[in-house]
Amino acid sequence: MPLYTTEAVVLGSMDFGESDKIVTFYTITFGKLKGIAKGAKRSKKRFGINLEPFSLVRLHFFEKKEDSLVRVSACDLINPFQGIRDDLFKIAYGSYMIEVVEKLAPERVRHTELFTLLTDFLGILEARGVTEDLLRVFEVRLLDDLGLRPHVSDCVICHTPFVIGAKVRFSPEKGGALCNRCVKGLSTIQISIGALKTLEMAIKIEPVKIPRLVFSREVRDESREVLRGFIRFHTGSVLKSLEFIEKIKDIK
Numbered sequence: 001m002p003l004y005t006t007e008a009v010v011l012g013s014m015d016f017g018e019s020d021k022i023v024t025f026y027t028i029t030f031g032k033l034k035g036i037a038k039g040a041k042r043s044k045k046r047f048g049i050n051l052e053p054f055s056l057v058r059l060h061f062f063e064k065k066e067d068s069l070v071r072v073s074a075c076d077l078i079n080p081f082q083g084i085r086d087d088l089f090k091i092a093y094g095s096y097m098i099e100v101v102e103k104l105a106p107e108r109v110r111h112t113e114l115f116t117l118l119t120d121f122l123g124i125l126e127a128r129g130v131t132e133d134l135l136r137v138f139e140v141r142l143l144d145d146l147g148l149r150p151h152v153s154d155c156v157i158c159h160t161p162f163v164i165g166a167k168v169r170f171s172p173e174k175g176g177a178l179c180n181r182c183v184k185g186l187s188t189i190q191i192s193i194g195a196l197k198t199l200e201m202a203i204k205i206e207p208v209k210i211p212r213l214v215f216s217r218e219v220r221d222e223s224r225e226v227l228r229g230f231i232r233f234h235t236g237s238v239l240k241s242l243e244f245i246e247k248i249k250d251i252k
């Protein structure tokens with residue numbers, strides 16, 4: 001029985017039965033992976049924080065025939081991202097990032113860029129915190145990595161270019177922006193040309209420049225509505241961590 005080793009971020013874990021844990025990982029080599037860690041609930045010493053959300057680990061596992069869950073044989077901690085765990089707001093934003101990956105990424109499909117995106121953003125979150133704008137950059141790059149890049153360069157249906165000042169709508173169902181003639185019968189969200197250009201730039205910008213990005217207020221509001229609507233369309237539900245962010249926003 002071959003033993004596999006890969007780097008992974010823990011997306012979530014839950015107790016299972018008397019003594020086990022079921023853990024969801026995002027791995028660099030195998031994409032999203034679900035595994036069972038035998039005895040992990042009882043033996044906290046053996047796994048410690050390594051199976052908790054945010055931890056970057058070196059995962060060792062093997063497959064069991066006719067079982068969709070892999071068996072976790074060992075899990076070594078590379079980075080606990082402790083700075084996230086110590087701050088309620090960082091926990092809230094970090095929980096959103098890992099929940100959106102967990103909900104959108106298909107199981108066992110490798111997306112190496114997505115792994116890099118997630119670990120880069122956990123690093124930024126730990127070191128300096130993440131603004132709403134950076135969350136939007138995370139979302140749009142995540143969608144791009146998964147082959148769901150929103151179509152923003154021209155009308156997604158008829159490919160008419162947008163002129164400055166034109167009224168543009170975004171359709172989550174069609175996955176892109178629409179001209180006035182193509183919106184009929186579709187559920188759409190308003191977006192300005194400026195916000196479309198900002199989203200395009202957010203996908204293309206070099207990673208080192210990301211932490212310095214600041215959106216205008218209009219772009220911030222519109223891109224939040226559009227990306228939330230688009231992600232909700234693909235996940236089919238409102239994410240729990242988003243409700244948590246809304247709840248604690250007023251504390252600040």
Ligand SMILES: [Zn+2]
Pocket residue numbers: 155156157158159160178179180181182
């Ligand atoms: Zn059109």
